[in-house]
Every structure is written in structure tokens, then in C-alpha cells.
Amino acid sequence: MTISTAEADTILADHFAPWVQALKLSVTETGDRHAVLRLPWSDELTREGGGLSGQALMAAADTATVVAVSAARGGFGPMTTIQQSTTFQRAVVGADVLVTARITKLGRRLAFVDVVMTAEGEEEPAAHASTVYAFPG
Numbered sequence: 001m002t003i004s005t006a007e008a009d010t011i012l013a014d015h016f017a018p019w020v021q022a023l024k025l026s027v028t029e030t031g032d033r034h035a036v037l038r039l040p041w042s043d044e045l046t047r048e049g050g051g052l053s054g055q056a057l058m059a060a061a062d063t064a065t066v067v068a069v070s071a072a073r074g075g076f077g078p079m080t081t082i083q084q085s086t087t088f089q090r091a092v093v094g095a096d097v098l099v100t101a102r103i104t105k106l107g108r109r110l111a112f113v114d115v116v117m118t119a120e121g122e123e124e125p126a127a128h129a130s131t132v133y134a135f136p137g
Contacts, residue, residue, distance in 0.1 A: 001074040002032050008067050011076045016063065023056060025063055028098070033106070035068035039097040039117075051091035054127075057099075058086050061115040061129035064101035069111045069133055072103055079111070083132040092126045095119040101131075109135055 003011075008027035012020075023045070029036040037060060045056040062081055070076045097117050105112040115129040 002030050002071045003075060005030055007075075008035065008071065011067060011070055012063070015066070015076055020059055020063060023059060023063075025060060025099075027067055030067065030071040033068070033072050033103040035064055035071050035101050037064045037067060037099040037101075038120075039099055041092075041094055041096050049091075051093050052097065052126075054086070054088055057088070057092075057097065057117055057127045058084065058129065060097065060099045061086060061101070061117060061127070062131065064099040064115055065111075065113045065131045065133060068101035068103055068113055069106070072106050072111075078136050079133045080136065081131060082110075082134045084129055085131075086127060086129040088127045090119075090124065090126050092119045095121060097126065111135075 005027045025037045039060045047053040099117050101115045111133045113131045116125045117127040118125050
């Protein structure tokens with residue numbers, strides 16, 4: 001029931017605000033209960049000190065959740081973030097970030113998702129998020 005990476009990229013183009021699209025996220029993998037997005041390095045997304053901003057990472061985690069849930073449900077449908085908690089573990093400097101969203105529970109009304117953000121080429125995560133989404137109706 002999962003969607004292809006091309007279908008997931010279409011979801012990004014069709015359902016996200018221009019400022020999210022400006023992050024230039026791309027979908028590298030989808031599966032029954034997960035999605036992996038790439039957040040490309042950009043000097044425009046850095047904060048003081050040269051590291052990737054936490055706001056960019058949080059938006060990427062939130063967006064990856066939508067893609068993972070859409071993949072699990074076989075396509076995009078109305079949903080909304082009701083909770084997101086993010087921890088930052090190390091700075092990302094000069095590297096793309098792989099954003100891996102894994103669904104831990106998918107119910108009829110709620111989805112619980114674990115998101116790990118790792119700088120490309122690194123073993124240890126740069127950030128971790130826990131998200132909860134609701135489906136209206």
C-alpha cells in the first residue's frame with residue numbers, strides 16, 4: 001500500500017507551503033511504515049556559528065512525518081501535527097541531513113512517529129524528534 005518516492009515528491013510539491021519547499025527536501029526512500037528525506041546543506045539555513053538551524057531540522061522532521069504517514073496510508077490525506085518534541089545532539093556543518101521517519105503506531109485517528117536526523121556520512125544522530133499526528137474526521 002506504500003507510495004513511490006516520485007509520488008512522495010509530488011506530495012511535497014502539492015501540499016506544503018513555499019517556505020517548506022524552499023528547504024529543497026527530497027524523498028530518497030519510502031516503505032510501509034517509514035520514509036527517508038534528504039535535507040540538502042545550504043548556507044541560507046545556518047545559524048550563528050555556522051551550524052544548520054534547529055528550525056530547519058524541526059521542519060524537516062515534521063515534513064518527513066507527513067511523507068511516512070502518507071506512505072503507510074497509501075497516499076496523502078488530511079492530517080495535522082498535534083505534538084512534536086525535538087532534541088539536538090550535535091551540530092551539522094557542511095553536510096546534507098538524512099531524515100528518517102519511522103511509524104511506531106498507526107491508528108485510525110492518531111499516528112506516532114520517531115524521527116532520526118543524521119548528517120550524511122556520520123554514524124551518530126544530529127537530532128531526534130518524536131511526533132504525533134491526528135487525522136480529522
